[in-house]
Amino acid sequence: MEKQFLTVTDERTGKTYRLPIQNGTVNTMDLRQIKTDPDDFGLMGYDPGYKNTASCKSSITFIDGERGILLYRGYPIDQIAENYNFLETAYLIINGEFPTGAEYDKWSWNITHHTMLHENIKKFMEGFRYDAHPMGILISTLAALSTFYPDSRNIEDPESRRLQIYRLLGKVPTIAAAAYRHSMGLPYNYPDNTLSYTGNFLNMLFKMTEPKYEPNPVLEKALDTLFILHADHEQNCSASTMRGVGSSHSDPFCAVAAAAAALYGPLHGGANEMVLRMLKEIGSKDKVGAYIKRVKAGEVLLMGFGHRVYKNYDPRARIIKNIADQVFDVTGRNPMLDIALELERIALEDEYFVERKLYPNVDFYSGIIYQAMGFPVALYPVLFAIGRTAGWLAQWEEMLLDPDQKIHRPRQIYIGKTHRDVPRLKGKKKSEAMA
Numbered sequence: 001m002e003k004q005f006l007t008v009t010d011e012r013t014g015k016t017y018r019l020p021i022q023n024g025t026v027n028t029m030d031l032r033q034i035k036t037d038p039d040d041f042g043l044m045g046y047d048p049g050y051k052n053t054a055s056c057k058s059s060i061t062f063i064d065g066e067r068g069i070l071l072y073r074g075y076p077i078d079q080i081a082e083n084y085n086f087l088e089t090a091y092l093i094i095n096g097e098f099p100t101g102a103e104y105d106k107w108s109w110n111i112t113h114h115t116m117l118h119e120n121i122k123k124f125m126e127g128f129r130y131d132a133h134p135m136g137i138l139i140s141t142l143a144a145l146s147t148f149y150p151d152s153r154n155i156e157d158p159e160s161r162r163l164q165i166y167r168l169l170g171k172v173p174t175i176a177a178a179a180y181r182h183s184m185g186l187p188y189n190y191p192d193n194t195l196s197y198t199g200n201f202l203n204m205l206f207k208m209t210e211p212k213y214e215p216n217p218v219l220e221k222a223l224d225t226l227f228i229l230h231a232d233h234e235q236n237c238s239a240s241t242m243r244g245v246g247s248s249h250s251d252p253f254c255a256v257a258a259a260a261a262a263l264y265g266p267l268h269g270g271a272n273e274m275v276l277r278m279l280k281e282i283g284s285k286d287k288v289g290a291y292i293k294r295v296k297a298g299e300v301l302l303m304g305f306g307h308r309v310y311k312n313y314d315p316r317a318r319i320i321k322n323i324a325d326q327v328f329d330v331t332g333r334n335p336m337l338d339i340a341l342e343l344e345r346i347a348l349e350d351e352y353f354v355e356r357k358l359y360p361n362v363d364f365y366s367g368i369i370y371q372a373m374g375f376p377v378a379l380y381p382v383l384f385a386i387g388r389t390a391g392w393l394a395q396w397e398e399m400l401l402d403p404d405q406k407i408h409r410p411r412q413i414y415i416g417k418t419h420r421d422v423p424r425l426k427g428k429k430k431s432e433a434m435a
């Protein structure tokens with residue numbers, strides 16, 4: 001392809017520059033040559049929140065937010081959700097292609113055989129208060145795992161990286177389930193290797209005294225699909241945290257703990273929890289109008305609506321709406337659904353939301369399904385983290401293998417005081433002055 005350029009004139013100096021354009025971007029390092037004089041540092045870009053700055057090249061996930069398209073490795077999310085399970089999807093996201101039969105057997109065997117936690121990790125988890133938020137438990141326990149696997153610091157070794165990927169995909173559901181059991185005051189369940197990835201997760205959550213837990217196939221499939229829908233979403237807040245922490249060559253347990261911490265916030269993965277709290281606060285369908293008024297007055301956000309990238313219906317929300325019907329056939333209809341449907345109906349017609357292109361995002365309906373399945377609200381972001389671990393690991397490895405990548409270290413515009421000397425400490429000895 002012919003080389004393309006952006007020609008800019010600096011009106012401060014009258015000089016003109018030709019900046020190469022590659023992949024629809026200019027390299028902001030090319031701006032540095034634009035100076036008012038030789039001592040000038042050079043021009044930088046200013047972009048808080050990285051609204052228009054690409055931090056990497058990636059071949060994992062593609063999103064067209066205007067058209068509501070989401071592809072993992074080129075495959076549309078709805079086709080994947082219909083035809084594959086979560087472990088196959090995790091393989092695709094991390095390795096670039098779906099596994100062959102033999103590859104899948106090896107992949108799922110390895111993940112299944114890394115689901116156990118060291119008994120000391122269980123003791124560590126027991127130290128949390130009974131009412132500790134499970135996301136706090138997950139984040140801390142992931143970071144603690146780094147101390148159990150010092151070999152994970154060997155990030156340059158592909159075999160070691162692969163082992164940590166097995167460990168993390170295997171252990172995140174075990175920690176998540178233990179966090180839930182902890183909050184309920186129940187003993188932690190050991191994994192059952194005869195069950196599927198998601199079936200085993202349900203076993204670790206809900207098994208009581210029965211000798212063998214049999215997951216409901218509809219709920220198992222629904223949860224597995226939810227994991228698929230949450231598996232990756234390109235450079236979102238938690239993925240870029242994973243890359244940022246990983247860029248200093250931290251081990252992947254610490255980096256995943258940091259990514260989970262980013263996910264916890266109510267503007268990101270914590271939103272599904274907030275949606276349920278919002279629906280509870282609204283209470284009934286007839287109060288939806290009044291709530292929308294408060295949203296428009298800027299008093300509250302409509303949780304589960306809006307997205308930095310999607311300016312159209314989030315394709316995941318559409319799939320989740322269909323799953324909801326299947327789940328409710330088993331669990332009975334969640335009355336929160338009527339409030340959510342009414343909120344969506346009004347919001348999609350209202351000028352405030354239409355103008356700002358605010359549509360339901362992935363979290364708008366997922367919480368209602370989780371509630372119907374018996375999960376406590378605080379566990380919702382943890383469920384999100386289970387699926388997203390696949391994406392974090394894929395983003396981490398891609399970052400490590402990308403020769404363009406450097407330690408993440410943004411610039412700033414310093415707006416504080418310029419150089420000034422400290423006030424003289426007249427008549428006082430330094431130690432007195434500090435006291």
Ligand code: ACO
Pocket residue numbers: 266267268269271295300301302303304305306307308309356358361362363
């Ligand atoms: N309710 C009401 N108004 C909203 C909402 C909302 N949920 N989201 C955005 N807006 C308004 C903003 O107030 C702003 O209005 P203004 O132009 O009058 O100031 C306009 O829409 C643009 O919003 P921004 O905040 O600039 O959009 P941004 O891309 O920075 O934020 C975000 C995206 C954080 C997701 C936002 O839409 C939001 O807070 N949504 C609610 C929380 C949520 O559901 N998060 C989950 C996102 S999906 C995920 O992470 C898995």
